[in-house]
Amino acid sequence: xxxxxxxxxxxxxxxxxxxxxxxxxxxxxxxxxxxxxxxxxxxxxxxxxxxxxxxxxxxxxxxxxxxxxxxxxxxxxxxxxxxxxxxxxxxxxxxxxxxxxxxxxxxxxxxxxxxxxxxxxxxxxxxxxxxxxxxxxxxxxxxxxxxxxxxxxxxxxxx
Ligand SMILES: CC(C)(COP(=O)(O)OP(=O)(O)OC[C@H]1O[C@@H](n2cnc3c(N)ncnc32)[C@H](O)[C@@H]1OP(=O)(O)O)[C@@H](O)C(=O)NCCC(=O)NCCS
Numbered sequence: 001x002x003x004x005x006x007x008x009x010x011x012x013x014x015x016x017x018x019x020x021x022x023x024x025x026x027x028x029x030x031x032x033x034x035x036x037x038x039x040x041x042x043x044x045x046x047x048x049x050x051x052x053x054x055x056x057x058x059x060x061x062x063x064x065x066x067x068x069x070x071x072x073x074x075x076x077x078x079x080x081x082x083x084x085x086x087x088x089x090x091x092x093x094x095x096x097x098x099x100x101x102x103x104x105x106x107x108x109x110x111x112x113x114x115x116x117x118x119x120x121x122x123x124x125x126x127x128x129x130x131x132x133x134x135x136x137x138x139x140x141x142x143x144x145x146x147x148x149x150x151x152x153x154x155x156x157x158x159x
Contacts, residue, residue: 004051005049005050005051005056005090005093005095005098006049006050006051007047007048007049007050007098007099007102008047008048008050009043009044009046009047009048010035010039010043010046010047010048010058010060012036012039014048014055014058015032015035015036017048017054017055018035018048018055018058018060019032019035021055021056021057021058021085021086021087022058022083022085024085024087024088025085025086025087025088026083026085027145027146027147028083028145028146030083035060038060038061038062038082039060041062041063042061042062042063042110044106044109044110045059045060045061045062045063045079045103045106045107045110046058046059046060046061047059047060047099047102047103047106049086049090049095049098049099056086056087056090056095057084057085057086057087057090057096057099058083058084058085058099059081059083059084059099059100059102059103060081060082060083060084061079061080061081061082061103061106061107062079062080062082063077063078063080063107063110063112064077064078064079064080065077065078066078068113068114069114069116069138069153069155070114070138070155070157076113076114077110077111077112077113078107078112078113078114078115078116078155079103079104079106079107079110079112079114079115079116079158080115080116081100081103081115081116081117082117084096084100086099096126096129097129097132097133100129100130100133101133103115104133104156104158107158108158108159112158113157113158113159114155114156114157114158115135115155115156115158116138116153116154116155116156117130117135117153117154117155118141118144118151118152118153118154119151119154120145120149120150120152121140121149121150121151121152122149127152127154130154130156133156134156135154135155135156136154136155136156137152137153137154138152138153138154138155139152139153140152140153141153
Protein backbone atom coordinates (compact mmCIF):
# COMPACT_ATOMS: atom_id res chain seq x y z
CA UNK A 1 0.00 0.00 0.00
CA UNK A 2 1.28 3.50 -0.89
CA UNK A 3 2.30 5.32 2.25
CA UNK A 4 1.51 8.95 2.80
CA UNK A 5 4.12 10.87 4.68
CA UNK A 6 3.55 14.13 6.49
CA UNK A 7 6.29 16.71 6.35
CA UNK A 8 6.58 18.83 9.47
CA UNK A 9 9.11 20.81 11.47
CA UNK A 10 11.61 18.91 13.62
CA UNK A 11 10.85 18.82 17.35
CA UNK A 12 13.47 18.08 20.04
CA UNK A 13 11.70 14.73 20.70
CA UNK A 14 12.67 13.65 17.15
CA UNK A 15 16.39 13.88 17.92
CA UNK A 16 17.03 10.17 18.49
CA UNK A 17 15.19 9.12 15.31
CA UNK A 18 16.89 11.77 13.17
CA UNK A 19 20.33 10.79 14.50
CA UNK A 20 19.56 7.16 13.76
CA UNK A 21 18.50 7.94 10.15
CA UNK A 22 21.65 10.05 9.75
CA UNK A 23 23.83 7.15 10.94
CA UNK A 24 22.13 4.60 8.68
CA UNK A 25 22.30 6.81 5.57
CA UNK A 26 25.46 8.93 5.71
CA UNK A 27 29.07 8.67 6.88
CA UNK A 28 28.92 12.28 8.11
CA UNK A 29 27.51 12.01 11.65
CA UNK A 30 27.21 14.66 14.33
CA UNK A 31 26.85 15.14 18.09
CA UNK A 32 23.32 15.83 19.42
CA UNK A 33 24.15 19.49 20.08
CA UNK A 34 24.83 20.01 16.35
CA UNK A 35 21.24 19.03 15.44
CA UNK A 36 19.75 21.05 18.31
CA UNK A 37 21.83 24.10 17.42
CA UNK A 38 20.70 24.02 13.77
CA UNK A 39 17.09 23.68 14.90
CA UNK A 40 17.37 26.63 17.29
CA UNK A 41 18.97 28.87 14.64
CA UNK A 42 16.30 28.31 11.96
CA UNK A 43 13.54 25.93 13.09
CA UNK A 44 11.55 26.25 9.84
CA UNK A 45 14.41 24.79 7.77
CA UNK A 46 14.67 21.55 9.80
CA UNK A 47 11.99 19.25 8.37
CA UNK A 48 11.14 15.60 9.04
CA UNK A 49 8.96 13.15 7.06
CA UNK A 50 6.68 11.15 9.34
CA UNK A 51 4.06 8.44 9.02
CA UNK A 52 2.25 6.72 11.89
CA UNK A 53 4.64 8.34 14.37
CA UNK A 54 7.75 6.99 12.63
CA UNK A 55 10.29 9.13 10.82
CA UNK A 56 11.53 8.14 7.36
CA UNK A 57 13.74 11.12 6.54
CA UNK A 58 14.88 14.62 7.40
CA UNK A 59 16.50 17.71 5.92
CA UNK A 60 18.36 20.24 8.06
CA UNK A 61 19.80 23.55 6.99
CA UNK A 62 21.61 26.66 8.16
CA UNK A 63 20.94 30.24 7.08
CA UNK A 64 24.27 31.90 6.32
CA UNK A 65 25.56 35.24 5.05
CA UNK A 66 28.48 35.03 2.64
CA UNK A 67 29.57 35.40 -0.94
CA UNK A 68 26.99 34.43 -3.51
CA UNK A 69 27.51 31.04 -5.16
CA UNK A 70 26.81 32.82 -8.47
CA UNK A 71 28.97 35.93 -8.03
CA UNK A 72 31.88 35.58 -5.67
CA UNK A 73 32.14 39.34 -5.09
CA UNK A 74 28.56 39.86 -3.85
CA UNK A 75 27.48 39.20 -0.25
CA UNK A 76 24.10 37.55 0.13
CA UNK A 77 21.90 35.55 2.51
CA UNK A 78 21.80 31.89 1.56
CA UNK A 79 20.36 28.65 2.83
CA UNK A 80 22.80 25.74 3.24
CA UNK A 81 21.38 22.21 3.13
CA UNK A 82 23.67 20.71 5.78
CA UNK A 83 22.26 17.17 5.77
CA UNK A 84 19.39 15.30 4.13
CA UNK A 85 18.56 11.60 4.19
CA UNK A 86 15.70 9.17 3.56
CA UNK A 87 15.77 5.62 4.95
CA UNK A 88 16.60 3.10 2.18
CA UNK A 89 13.20 1.37 2.40
CA UNK A 90 11.40 4.68 1.77
CA UNK A 91 13.50 5.96 -1.16
CA UNK A 92 12.28 6.61 -4.70
CA UNK A 93 8.84 7.69 -3.56
CA UNK A 94 9.59 11.38 -3.99
CA UNK A 95 10.27 12.01 -0.29
CA UNK A 96 13.77 13.43 -0.82
CA UNK A 97 12.41 15.87 -3.42
CA UNK A 98 9.54 16.89 -1.13
CA UNK A 99 11.96 17.54 1.73
CA UNK A 100 14.15 19.74 -0.49
CA UNK A 101 11.16 21.71 -1.84
CA UNK A 102 9.92 22.30 1.71
CA UNK A 103 13.26 23.60 3.01
CA UNK A 104 13.64 25.86 -0.05
CA UNK A 105 10.29 27.49 0.79
CA UNK A 106 11.34 27.83 4.44
CA UNK A 107 14.64 29.47 3.44
CA UNK A 108 12.66 32.20 1.73
CA UNK A 109 10.92 32.94 5.07
CA UNK A 110 14.40 33.80 6.39
CA UNK A 111 14.95 36.03 3.31
CA UNK A 112 17.59 33.75 1.80
CA UNK A 113 18.17 34.59 -1.86
CA UNK A 114 19.83 31.33 -2.85
CA UNK A 115 20.44 27.81 -1.62
CA UNK A 116 23.62 25.74 -1.78
CA UNK A 117 24.85 22.32 -0.68
CA UNK A 118 27.73 19.90 -1.02
CA UNK A 119 27.28 16.42 -2.45
CA UNK A 120 29.77 13.62 -3.20
CA UNK A 121 30.80 13.38 -6.85
CA UNK A 122 29.85 9.68 -6.74
CA UNK A 123 26.33 10.32 -5.36
CA UNK A 124 24.58 10.22 -8.74
CA UNK A 125 21.10 9.76 -7.28
CA UNK A 126 21.35 12.86 -5.11
CA UNK A 127 23.01 14.93 -7.88
CA UNK A 128 20.21 13.84 -10.26
CA UNK A 129 17.56 14.78 -7.71
CA UNK A 130 19.11 18.23 -7.18
CA UNK A 131 19.42 18.80 -10.96
CA UNK A 132 15.74 18.03 -11.41
CA UNK A 133 14.95 20.51 -8.63
CA UNK A 134 16.85 23.27 -10.45
CA UNK A 135 20.28 23.10 -8.82
CA UNK A 136 23.46 23.49 -10.89
CA UNK A 137 26.96 22.19 -10.19
CA UNK A 138 28.89 25.40 -9.43
CA UNK A 139 32.34 24.06 -8.61
CA UNK A 140 34.21 21.10 -7.17
CA UNK A 141 35.56 21.20 -3.60
CA UNK A 142 38.50 18.80 -3.62
CA UNK A 143 39.04 16.50 -0.60
CA UNK A 144 35.89 17.93 0.98
CA UNK A 145 35.00 14.74 2.85
CA UNK A 146 37.02 13.07 5.62
CA UNK A 147 37.73 10.06 3.34
CA UNK A 148 39.23 12.35 0.70
CA UNK A 149 36.34 12.35 -1.79
CA UNK A 150 35.53 15.60 -3.57
CA UNK A 151 32.17 17.38 -3.43
CA UNK A 152 30.18 19.26 -6.01
CA UNK A 153 29.03 22.55 -4.58
CA UNK A 154 25.55 22.88 -6.08
CA UNK A 155 23.36 25.96 -5.88
CA UNK A 156 19.98 27.33 -6.89
CA UNK A 157 18.58 30.87 -6.88
CA UNK A 158 15.44 31.35 -4.79
CA UNK A 159 12.42 33.45 -5.87
C1 LIG B 1 19.38 11.41 -1.89
C2 LIG B 1 18.12 10.89 -1.16
C3 LIG B 1 17.80 11.83 0.01
C4 LIG B 1 16.96 10.90 -2.16
O1 LIG B 1 15.80 10.50 -1.47
P1 LIG B 1 14.51 9.87 -2.24
O2 LIG B 1 13.39 9.95 -1.29
O3 LIG B 1 14.86 8.57 -2.83
O4 LIG B 1 14.36 10.97 -3.39
P2 LIG B 1 13.25 11.00 -4.55
O5 LIG B 1 12.35 9.85 -4.45
O6 LIG B 1 12.68 12.36 -4.51
O7 LIG B 1 14.15 10.89 -5.86
C5 LIG B 1 15.26 10.04 -5.94
C6 LIG B 1 15.16 9.12 -7.14
O8 LIG B 1 14.00 8.35 -7.10
C7 LIG B 1 13.23 8.58 -8.31
N1 LIG B 1 11.83 8.45 -7.99
C8 LIG B 1 11.08 9.28 -7.26
N2 LIG B 1 9.82 8.82 -7.18
C9 LIG B 1 9.79 7.66 -7.89
C10 LIG B 1 8.79 6.70 -8.18
N3 LIG B 1 7.52 6.85 -7.74
N4 LIG B 1 9.12 5.62 -8.90
C11 LIG B 1 10.38 5.47 -9.34
N5 LIG B 1 11.36 6.33 -9.11
C12 LIG B 1 11.06 7.42 -8.39
C13 LIG B 1 13.63 9.94 -8.72
O9 LIG B 1 13.28 10.21 -10.05
C14 LIG B 1 15.08 9.80 -8.47
O10 LIG B 1 15.54 8.94 -9.50
P3 LIG B 1 17.00 8.66 -9.94
O11 LIG B 1 17.53 7.60 -9.04
O12 LIG B 1 16.88 8.17 -11.33
O13 LIG B 1 17.78 9.93 -9.84
C15 LIG B 1 18.31 9.43 -0.68
O14 LIG B 1 18.76 8.65 -1.77
C16 LIG B 1 19.28 9.28 0.48
O15 LIG B 1 18.90 9.42 1.63
N6 LIG B 1 20.55 8.97 0.18
C17 LIG B 1 21.55 8.78 1.22
C18 LIG B 1 21.91 10.09 1.89
C19 LIG B 1 22.37 11.10 0.87
O16 LIG B 1 23.05 10.79 -0.09
N7 LIG B 1 22.00 12.37 1.11
C20 LIG B 1 22.35 13.46 0.22
C21 LIG B 1 23.66 13.99 0.57
S1 LIG B 1 23.94 15.52 -0.27
